[in-house]
Amino acid sequence: MPLRKLVGRGLKIGLGTDVSGGYSPSMLNAMRSAITVSSSYYMDTDRNAKPLHHSEAFYLATQGSADLLGIGDTIGSFAVGKQFDALVIDPNARDSPFDTFAWDTPDSVFEKFCYLGDDRNIVQIYVQGRRISV
Numbered sequence: 001m002p003l004r005k006l007v008g009r010g011l012k013i014g015l016g017t018d019v020s021g022g023y024s025p026s027m028l029n030a031m032r033s034a035i036t037v038s039s040s041y042y043m044d045t046d047r048n049a050k051p052l053h054h055s056e057a058f059y060l061a062t063q064g065s066a067d068l069l070g071i072g073d074t075i076g077s078f079a080v081g082k083q084f085d086a087l088v089i090d091p092n093a094r095d096s097p098f099d100t101f102a103w104d105t106p107d108s109v110f111e112k113f114c115y116l117g118d119d120r121n122i123v124q125i126y127v128q129g130r131r132i133s134v
Contacts, residue, residue, distance in 0.1 A: 001037075001041070002041070002045075002046065002049065003038060003041075003049075003052065004049055004050065005049075012064070012067050012068040013060060013064055013068065014060055014061075014064045014065030014066075014067070014068035014069065015027070015030055015031065015034055015057065015060035015061040015064065015065055016030065016061075016065055017029070017030045027061050028114065028117060028118065030061065031054070031057040031058060031060075031061050031114055032057075032114070032115060034052055034057050034060065035051070035052050035053075035054060035057050038051045038052035039051040039052075054110070054111045054114040054115065055107075055110075057114065058110075058114060062076050062077065063076035063077050064076075083128050083129065084126055084128070084129040085126060085127055085128065086125075086126045087122050087124070087125055087126075088122070088123050088124035088125075088126075089113055089117065089121050089122060089123070090121055090122075090123045091109045091112065091113060091117075091121060093120055093121050093123065094120070095120050096117075096120055096121055097116045097117065097118055097120065097121075098112040098113070098115075098116040098117065100112070122134060
């Protein structure tokens, strides 16, 4: 999909998952797939297109999807006044599927989580401001 062209035309784009429409209900897997497909599109179709960055895939999975559904004013980010839906991630959790190092930046740790992280890294879940036990 020529994502950047569509966004440039003003279309709202979101990223979602549906277990009946794919192999996994995981938004992390959906983000990873979007990044992979974007890179393939760049290599095969349009060398001038810039592949999707992990932070852009995260945006599509959060605020982009909320805007697409018409509820971006109440969810999708940590802006004041919005519902607090969040995962608290521990990149150094026991059995974490990735390693962090002293030289890692917050963005590089976030990138590692986007590409490799899973439920082992989730230490808290909040839905509408309420903590849900892990």
